[in-house]
Amino acid sequence: MKRSTSAATLAASAGIFVLALAGCAGGSAGGAASTDEITAEDTGATLSLWVRPGNEAVTDAVVEAYNDTHENQIEITHVPADQYVTKFAQAAQSGSLPDILAADLVFMPQIIETGAALDITDLLDEAGALENLSPSHIMASTADERVYGVPYVADTSLYLYNKDLFTQAGLDPEAPPTTWGGIADAAAAITALGDGNKGFYLSGGAPGSLAYDFTPTIWAQGTEVVNEDGTFNWDNAATQDALAFLQQMYENGDIPDTAKTDAGDGFFAVFASGKIGINFAGGNGVNTATLGTDPEFDFGLAPIPGQNDGEFATFSGGDVAAITAGTEHPNEAWDFIQWLTSTETSEDVYFSLPALPPRTDVTAPDELGPQFTIPAELVKSGQTYVSPFYNEVVASAQGPFLEMFQSVVFNGADPAEATAKAQEASDAITE
Template identity: 35%
Template sequence: MSRKLIAVATAGVLAAVLAACGGGSPGPAPQGGQDAGPVTITMWTRAATQAQSQRLVDAYNKSHKNQVKLTVIPTDNYQPRIAAAAGAKQLPDVFAADVIFVPNYTSQGLFLDITDRVAKLPFKDSLAPSHMKLGTYDGRMYTLPHTLDLSVWFWNKDLYAKAGLDPEKGPTTLKEFAEQATTVQEKLGKDGKIHGTFFGGNCGGCYVFTFWPSVWAAGGQVMNEDGTQSLVNQSPMTDVFQTYRTLYDNGVTGPTTKEEQGPTWTGFFPKGTIGVMPMPSTTLGLMPKDMKIGVAPIAGPDGGESTFVGGDSVGISATSQHPDAAWDFLSWTVSDEAQVEVMAKNKDVPARTDLANNKYSAADPRVVLINSLVAKGQTPYALKFGQTFNDPQGPWLRFAREAVFGDPSKLASLNGAIDSSLQQ
């Protein structure tokens, strides 16, 4: 997840390649017809979701005559590879993509229209709503949810107990989050080894993943609906920034917070040195076995619940010669069998809201809570998302750093720069 968060979008490269090959709007479906016999389809995924993709492919191949050949591409090289393959009309039959960048691909016609196929799924209304929203273009559907990663608050129960806090009661508002982090710092942080909280202060994607859910939980938005105008210079976003600015000014955050660029931002909590902080949900299963961890939804200043629904979506390429075989695989990946016996069994978040509480998640209330947030979370939509919010040289990171560490008087002009980037 962290690699996703800090990845620099190459949407400009994609657009240039597609323009050269005439991409613009989704084209007609290939006329491949029904495959006569067992076929092998090709699939690409980025390294960030290799484990989940490989498990799904292996399970499918063991139980089906059709087969899937998976190719894993380094995450940082994934978008350029997709762009080059699109330009050469050599896309695989199926490819997954970071859900944030799916609108770029749907708008350029890289995916096959699967609207009619999705409509026949008995559980169509339970598919992760934020992923389905970003995979819809001009009222037509092009992708299914593939993997999900959510942002939540983790708190260290042992540190809470030592600090005199109730270890079974995590924060229910951003104000409580700040109060509890401050208590941990004041009670346990004198030797400089324990810190109240931590965040990626020099990482645009980290701010998006961990701060924006507090805005949504408060009923606000960070952009207009079509992703062309920034709303980050107004409440509740400014209230969220002020909370974290106060935590930093008061020495409640880790000492490297201001410099943290992303690669190591999730590495401090597992060491047992942080009281409470926002984390990717997928890291819960990677925590030390003897570590007592509480999990809470990210809240707004005065309450509410939300999450950033990240991960990947997957679709059939518009040039696939085996669309029926490709759909057989894709539809199976969101079936009860795949979602429970492959995804949930391995502690991954199901792509369907009706399977949030299943026989595997039921053993851990924290997992049930995480799964339930899929229906409450959001995934922001903007065609220029990468260059605006993920790029370390983009305007969002400059805005966020001034809001938390610098001069708030610069925010009006910096918000204008975000607008300009979104509208390019």
């Protein structure tokens, strides 16, 4: 999932998807076409592919690698983020979707419900890929035990820590904290350095970012936030404890006030200033574009932990690629998907970019360094939200998820009262 997508865009998309659901034939996963007679063919067909912005370094490079080695040719359309869902809904209703659709994985439950994606479960199984793909992408692309999409772009949440500040604060820069208590202690020590340094940061006004890097603190305790029917589970001890953990750090002065209104612009940028000790963020931002070609400080990466040693979790986001049910080139579209999910493509294309690959049964080369190898390992145990109500409940700036988080962490509300309120509001949306 690309964190810079605005909350307003995501919130608006919920209503648009409702229109698509109402207007599309089939209206369910069961409406997708059969794949019994599909075989991979490289006939020289021209295929259309929609992608969202922000991930071009991966999406375009992968397509270029395919086009350079195949007779089939894929033409990419970059659909602006604030137009993507509207364009999908209109095309789904008019029968003018592209041959292949690449979308944020959190949108896949809605896309599957429209009947717009082809069931490729058996094809993936026969190709030997089904059990070896990024689990969060497959989780988001599955309905009634059938799979409708595959990983295209992968990212995963983790935390970054400033090794230079750790050293200055008397902390071991090679031993990042593995519990909430350790994070709180390290944050306090770094804040105590003064000179504008703060121990901890996250984008507290960005619901998409918080879904990405706050939710793992709940998952790490063994608690799910989404039920099997797509409803939400907020009113529980794990969510209350996670909120209280961050509330205490804010009250201690270890989180800057600006975090409350950060709608995502500071997701990596604030850490890049060199004044933050620990930043809950993601793997894709740990690159030269974010921290510069010559960072002024040394930093490390570590999993987002739970309360106790050995507990950790990660939100693995990114994009899913799906063959649309109405394509006139199903064999050629499958040729691309089969190539995309092959071991060779993960090793020869993705690692060479470098980018996190679709497959989890490949090993990232050590020479790529921990900035790549650590996220590559975390993806293998990634989780995500799977709910058609994600936009209204979680991603909306007016939704119960953000209200719950901000009321506790920044405004001092009682965690139990806030989670009960969020539960009631979420139930009203999903009932």
